[in-house]
Each structure stands twice: as structure tokens, then as C-alpha cells.
Amino acid sequence: MFNSQELIPLNAYLLIASILFCIGVWGLINSRNAVRVLMSIELMLNGVNINLMAFSSYIDGNIIRGQVFTVFVITVAAAEAAVGLAILLSLYRNRTTVDMESFNLLKW
Amino acid sequence: MTIATSTELICFLILSSVIVSGALGVVLIDNIVYSAFLLGGVFMSVAGLYLLLNASFVAAAQILVYVGAVNVLILFAIMLVNKQEELKPIKGLKIRRFFSGCVCAGLLALLFRVDITTNWATPGPKAIGEIATERIGEHLFTDYLLPFELASVLLLMAMIGAIVLARRDVISIELESTDSIPQNIINNSTDNVLLDQSSD
Numbered sequence: 349m350f351n352s353q354e355l356i357p358l359n360a361y362l363l364i365a366s367i368l369f370c371i372g373v374w375g376l377i378n379s380r381n382a383v384r385v386l387m388s389i390e391l392m393l394n395g396v397n398i399n400l401m402a403f404s405s406y407i408d409g410n411i412i413r414g415q416v417f418t419v420f421v422i423t424v425a426a427a428e429a430a431v432g433l434a435i436l437l438s439l440y441r442n443r444t445t446v447d448m449e450s451f452n453l454l455k456w
Numbered sequence: 457m458t459i460a461t462s463t464e465l466i467c468f469l470i471l472s473s474v475i476v477s478g479a480l481g482v483v484l485i486d487n488i489v490y491s492a493f494l495l496g497g498v499f500m501s502v503a504g505l506y507l508l509l510n511a512s513f514v515a516a517a518q519i520l521v522y523v524g525a526v527n528v529l530i531l532f533a534i535m536l537v538n539k540q541e542e543l544k545p546i547k548g549l550k551i552r553r554f555f556s557g558c559v560c561a562g563l564l565a566l567l568f569r570v571d572i573t574t575n576w577a578t579p580g581p582k583a584i585g586e587i588a589t590e591r592i593g594e595h596l597f598t599d600y601l602l603p604f605e606l607a608s609v610l611l612l613m614a615m616i617g618a619i620v621l622a623r624r625d626v627i628s629i630e631l632e633s634t635d636s637i638p639q640n641i642i643n644n645s646t647d648n649v650l651l652d653q654s655s656d
Contacts (some may be wrong), residue, residue, distance in 0.1 A: 364505070378556055398505060410582065427611055440536075
């Protein structure tokens, strides 16, 4: 199952990344606080980043394209957090709540 | 097993357990301030994993951007919207949580199966280690130049968008109550652009 040539196999990093991503998905679906939804998105992005870094180190060790992609993902995550929290503040000003169940403007 | 390898293994086990338990705490703990601080711990542990993977630059970027910027931003947002409110109960919440938990467990099982059963092409080329930072710089200014510039444009757009969305128009009362302000500022504005909508 695990490659015994290296001490920590690639699979171990991938398993950690999978667990982190799935916890993020569960939190994204089930959180009622809007700030916690944003935190869950950050968790999912971190899981993806661990994946990219693990592949970059184990398979692509001399070109490290995965690390460059991780830098881009970190940039996009920072922009997303800024815009998301600004939207959250605007929503809170209009609705005076952060309950996700009360944000039903797009419900038909 | 030498001291170096056993240290690496112990570090990996500690960091991964901190990541998993911290992530569970982020989504499960009721108090959202604790969740935010646990999220900072998860980010720091992920940076530690990057150090184990020979990527010191990305680890530093992770700590600077995530712990220094995103986590502080989340804490400020919690301070700004921190109202103790009683969430009204909705029916079927337990069932919803159960089914979404089933879906996430299924996704986890699928990912685990892919992770374990695939024959990854390891060992690949030897990792370059310490000169990874120079290599990232070369990538950013040669073959990844266009995404790099697009990222800068994206950051500018995000900054302007965040300012526009979160701006609070509070200069209206002073403008209307004093006479020394030039009248054309008020006349040029439409009715409710300058009104403070947050007072009610």
C-alpha cells in the first residue's frame, strides 16, 4: 500500500489533504454563521494547497510547478476573503443578522 | 532510523493531528472566536507541513498571508458582526446534518480510495530543496508571467471591490446641518446615496 522507500509516503499527505477538504465541505454546508462559512472555504483551499505541494515535492521535485500554483491559490484566497467579508458586512448592515438561513434573497 | 528521519516522522504526526483536530474544532465549536483562533493554528500547522515538503518560501507566504492577513481579517469581521443572537430553530436540521455528513463521508471514502490505490510515479526527480525560492522566481517571471500579472490585477479588483462593498456612507448628517459646505456637493448627490442606512 505505502511506498516504503521514503519515510513519509506521498499518500499520507494526500490523506491529510482529503480529510481537511471534506471537513471544509461539511462546514460549508452546515454552518449557520456566515463567518464560519468563509472559514470553511479557507479550510478547503488549504486542503487543495497541501495536495499541490505534496505532488510538487514528490513527483515534480526539480521544476516545482506545484509551488507556483500554490502561491497563486494563496493570492486568490486572500482576494476572496477580502471580498467575501465585505459582502458579509454589507449583508449584516441590511439584515442585522449573520444567520445563513435568513439570506434568502435568491429564493424563488 | 536516524535521528533526522524520526524527527521528521514525529513532526509530521504532530502537525497532521493538529490539522485534523483543529479543522474539526473550526466547524464544530459553537463560539466563533475560538473557531477563528483554531483556524490560525490550522494555518500554522499547514505551513509546518510545507516546511517538511522542502518549501520554505511557500511556508513563509502561508504564514504571512493566511495567519497575518486572512485570519486577522476574519477576526475583525467577527468583532464587527458580533451580536449574540438566538438562531431560530428550523425543522429538519438534524436530518440535514446527517445526510450532509453521509455525503461528505462518501466523498472522503472516494478520495481515500483514489489516494491509496493509485500508483503514483514516486520517486520522482530529486527535490531541489533550498534553491526552490530562486526557481519560483524564475517561473514567475518567465513561463508564469501572464498569471502573475493577472493575479496583480485580481488583487487590485478585490481591493476596490471590498472598499466599495464595505463603505459606510456617514457624511450626510454633517453635510445637511452646516452651511459652510458648498451646496453643489449636496445638490449633485441623489437622495439616498449619502444617507446613513445603518442607523436604523
